[in-house]
Amino acid sequence: MEQFCIQCDHVTLSYENQAVVSDLSFTVEEGDYLCIIGENGTGKSTLMKGLLGLKKPSSGSIVLGEGILRSQIGYVPQQTPVQRDFPASVWEVVLSGTQNSRGWRPGYGKREKELAGEKLELLGISELRSKSFRDLSGGQRQRVLLARSLCAAKKLILLDEPTAGLDPLVTEEFYHLLLDLNRSQHITVVMVSHAIQEALGHADHILYLSQDSYFYGTPLEYAASRAGQRFLKRCKGKGGRP
Amino acid sequence: MIEYVTRMFSYPFMVRALAVGLLVSLCAALLGVSLVLKRYSMIGDGLSHVGFGAVAVASALHLAPLAVAVPVVVAAAFLLLLLGESGRLKGDAATAVFSTGALAVGVMVMSVSTGMNADVNSYLFGSILAASRQDVAVSVVLSVIVLILYVFFYEKLFAVTFDETFAKATGMKTGVYNALLAVLTAVVVVLGMRMMGALLISSLIVFPALTAMRLFRSYRSVILGAVAFSLLGFLAGIGISFGWGAPAGASIVVVDMALFGICSFAAWPRRR
Numbered sequence: 431m432e433q434f435c436i437q438c439d440h441v442t443l444s445y446e447n448q449a450v451v452s453d454l455s456f457t458v459e460e461g462d463y464l465c466i467i468g469e470n471g472t473g474k475s476t477l478m479k480g481l482l483g484l485k486k487p488s489s490g491s492i493v494l495g496e497g498i499l500r501s502q503i504g505y506v507p508q509q510t511p512v513q514r515d516f517p518a519s520v521w522e523v524v525l526s527g528t529q530n531s532r533g534w535r536p537g538y539g540k541r542e543k544e545l546a547g548e549k550l551e552l553l554g555i556s557e558l559r560s561k562s563f564r565d566l567s568g569g570q571r572q573r574v575l576l577a578r579s580l581c582a583a584k585k586l587i588l589l590d591e592p593t594a595g596l597d598p599l600v601t602e603e604f605y606h607l608l609l610d611l612n613r614s615q616h617i618t619v620v621m622v623s624h625a626i627q628e629a630l631g632h633a634d635h636i637l638y639l640s641q642d643s644y645f646y647g648t649p650l651e652y653a654a655s656r657a658g659q660r661f662l663k664r665c666k667g668k669g670g671r672p
Numbered sequence: 673m674i675e676y677v678t679r680m681f682s683y684p685f686m687v688r689a690l691a692v693g694l695l696v697s698l699c700a701a702l703l704g705v706s707l708v709l710k711r712y713s714m715i716g717d718g719l720s721h722v723g724f725g726a727v728a729v730a731s732a733l734h735l736a737p738l739a740v741a742v743p744v745v746v747a748a749a750f751l752l753l754l755l756g757e758s759g760r761l762k763g764d765a766a767t768a769v770f771s772t773g774a775l776a777v778g779v780m781v782m783s784v785s786t787g788m789n790a791d792v793n794s795y796l797f798g799s800i801l802a803a804s805r806q807d808v809a810v811s812v813v814l815s816v817i818v819l820i821l822y823v824f825f826y827e828k829l830f831a832v833t834f835d836e837t838f839a840k841a842t843g844m845k846t847g848v849y850n851a852l853l854a855v856l857t858a859v860v861v862v863l864g865m866r867m868m869g870a871l872l873i874s875s876l877i878v879f880p881a882l883t884a885m886r887l888f889r890s891y892r893s894v895i896l897g898a899v900a901f902s903l904l905g906f907l908a909g910i911g912i913s914f915g916w917g918a919p920a921g922a923s924i925v926v927v928d929m930a931l932f933g934i935c936s937f938a939a940w941p942r943r944r
Contacts (some may be wrong), residue, residue: 482841503842
């Protein structure tokens, strides 16, 4: 049996006694590519916070697989307006991803610098190294944040709507890049996604959240399910977005 | 020119003011970059009003102003931070409540105890004559501590400023670093208050950072640029103040403003 990366067991996440996600159970296997989809307000981002350990479940448990430390989960956030205008070089941003291995020690060592350089190389953005983060295009910025998350991650990265606001071509490219990483580097990918077609096209598993239930399975199973058909139909009417 | 500078340095109080001023300007510029980027620009202003209240109470009780103001303002900074996190009173509203409240208490205490005299003026608008020998010693020691802590935690403060969620998710104690930032800011605000005045200290924090951000694109260069602009603004401001007998604080702000204007203009063609 494959080892699991994350196991959610009857998880309920709530804000002020209002359950946002309730009684959710699923397992992310090592090497999995999971996309979490669903309409706005169904708790996708809250679930992400739960998986990151930033929010404690009010009941149930979220267990990380053997050998995975909380601090070794990579995270690619939704972009905030603060970041879009942040004066920092790509190198500074990527290097900051290695911070979790530094502890209290100031500065960055040779090991951290090598790691950051390696990840820039891996994502093909070495030439952006000394560019300013705020001068990049949306797609480049996401690659930089992905590189940073890979500096922090050993096995698992979580992404929260990383392609929001990107054009379809760049989005498609980004999903492909993730698939590459997933296959070649054996990195487990868990992503909240708005781009339904791309998610169905690339993911191994789909977790669909709706107001009162959820669906977990492969994209094919999802597309065949009643919930999936209803959701996909609605998305088509709006150009592929929920 | 040389004669002018020599004459300036022949007064012991000017030498003291320069020593303290340069150190405090340096610290303010460093912290300013983080504060501006975290959208906390007004926190300096709020804290300085609290500082004014504390200094007023201290002088009414004949206590050393710095010994009272530093702990009070540090406590206020902590409280603002906690309130901001718990979300009961939003950050800007909390700052407004604190600053006006403390200012009112300060003015009340002052008018009842010593009367509204020149002292009030020097606290509100700053005075380079205000620094006593003891004040200078305390200021130098505290600003050197701020400097050391800042340099030691430079990378952490960058990580927390750039992306707090990421930092937290990867196991950094973001609360500790936010608190550190608040405490350092509080100390710098109190130290700078004597020179700049309660009403003007936040410009010492905000202007150099904003000016540097116009010109530079990487974090390190913004930091170094802010320090350079801050020191330049301070020296030019002090010079003007000495020549025309204008208050040092206001002169420094006017120079900072001019630098900001020039750099914005210079950077304008590059903006798309």
